[in-house]
Amino acid sequence: MGHLSTSERVDAAKVICNNGQVTQVIFSDKNGKLKLDNSVDGKIDMDVNNNDVKAGSLTACISENGKVGKTELNDPPVSTFIGPKILGVQFLAPLKWDKIIMISLLHFTFLYGGLQYSFRKRILGTLWSLFMGGCAGFGVTAGAHRLWSHRSYKAKLPLRVILMLCFCAAGQNTLYEWVRDHRVHHKFSETDADPHNSKRGFFFAHVGWLMMHKHPEVLRRGRQLDMSDILSDPVVQFHQKYFIPLKLLFCFVLPVIVPVYFFNDSWYWAMMTEMVLRYTFSLNFTWSVNSAAHMWGTRPYDKRIKPSESIAVSIVAMGEGWHNYHHVFPWDYKAAELGNYSLNITTLWIDLFAKMGWAYDLKQPSKDLVRRTIAKYGDGTHPEFGHHSSEVPMPDQATEDR
Ligand SMILES: [Zn+2]
Ligand SMILES: [Zn+2]
Known part of the structure; x- marks a missing residue:
């Protein structure tokens, strides 16, 4: 891949840029395949979507099937990085009102549905949602986290496909975004460059960080990360290209259709259980690793850092709560030293796939x-x-x- 001319880049990726020094541009070619261009020389001057992009002010961009991923692009330039003042509270960053409304609505509906829920009337539906929750969790912990973010083991193509589909069921960001955010979190924990910096409080580390613009340092450091391994994985490429349909299908459509057609469930309860209750639980379990496991617990491996050992988080997050250990030895495929399989279901499954030969090169410290x-x-x-x-x-x- 040679250096791209301005017009090629605009045609191929519809690159929209904000302020900030550019180190690389991610674009998609005619087939929607993501590529990385490190040859940005800071001399590009172009007008895209009516935004006049000045020389040297390009940003890294993610392209989804020819369209630009919005999250990357809405981030404001450093000079305007200050939030609104609402009811006397000064927010540190500009807020993302669409996310605030969606996440709030989800949680209000969760409370409403949860209070009406009857396990007795919906035994099969409940078991199905536990199964789907387990699959979604496995996609996040064994896939996005231990495999793609940390490369703590290797996985053959069939397992990578399973992990990617399970990850879709969790309804989170794209794998690319997840891995980039997580790598920058490990590299710059508890600093401005940490996307969910726990020094900004429990709420910010848990979910608040998704409701406001990222700190400019997160973007700057994120752009400096080497993500070439992620971009070269065809499974990640496929996920990036079909992110929206995959998320809709595996997080919402299939999980709802199965109980309606096979367990005689009502549409209302199938949707309430899968799209609201299971989804909200699943999101909060993942978020608890960034919040609770960065605040409360013991620090037997390194007392100088905030991540801590949390059995409660390990239970709900399928073994991801041994977080003091994990930040010291992030390349251990178990993400833990202690605890048996019951407190680390992810490791149980990776070990089972290792017996089949689909997972291999499992890394561990001596x-x-x-x-x-x-x-x-x-x-x-x-x-x-x-x-x-x-x-x-x-x-x-x-x-x-x-
Ligand atoms: Zn952490
Ligand atoms: Zn990690």
């Missing part, structure tokens, strides 16, 4: 490295080594013990 880390940086709460940290050999001695 026990020795973990032990030395606990001794050096832990807060003393590790059940095995925590209380005797002074007796644990220091790094050089520990290696000799083996």
Whole structure:
């Protein structure tokens, strides 16, 4: 791929830009295939959608089937990064009212439907929604998180397809956005560049960050990340190209149709259960990793950082609550040292797929490295080594013990 001329880029990707230095442009070719162009030289001057883009002020853009992803583009330039003042409360960033209304409506409907819900009358429908919730969770934890964000194991094509479809059932952002946000979260945790910086409070880390524009540092650092591995995966390409229809089909349409046609469920309750109750639970379980597991719990592996060990989050988020460990060893496919399968269902499934040969190259740190880390940086709460940290050999001695 050579350097693209301005007209080629406009035709191919309909690039809309905002202020901020450009390091790369992501565009789609005639077949809708995403490509990465690192050859932006800052000399491009073009008029797209009536926005006059000045030289050197291009931004990275994501193209979905020839259309530009809005989230990237609505982010304001740094100079206007200040939110409105509402009822005396000064918001730090401009608000995204469409998201605020949608997320609020979803949660009000969740309360309304939840209060009316009868498990006794809907046993099969409830079991189905638990199954769909499990699939959606697996797509997020084993797919978007442990496979695509952290490359903590490798997966053959059939498993990658399963993970992608399960991820669609969770109804979250595109895989590309998810991975970029998560990588920048790990690299710059609890700073302005962390998309859900928990120093901005529980609500912001949980869901508020989706309701307002991203901090300019998040965008700047996000653009600097190497995402070439993600862009070169044809499964991710397919998901990016058909993001909307896939999300509608696997998060809303299929989950509703199955209980109506197979379990004699009513349309009302099938929609309420799948599109509202299951969806809201699933979103909140994922969000709890960014909020609760960055605030409350022990820090046996590194007391200097905020991520912590949370059994409650591990239960609802299928093993993602061992978050102090995970931030210290993000490349461990188990995302945990402790806890059995019941507190890490994601690992159970990855291990099962590994037995089939579909998951392989599962990465883990040596026990020795973990032990030395606990001794050096832990807060003393590790059940095995925590209380005797002074007796644990220091790094050089520990290696000799083996
Ligand atoms: Zn985290
Ligand atoms: Zn992670």
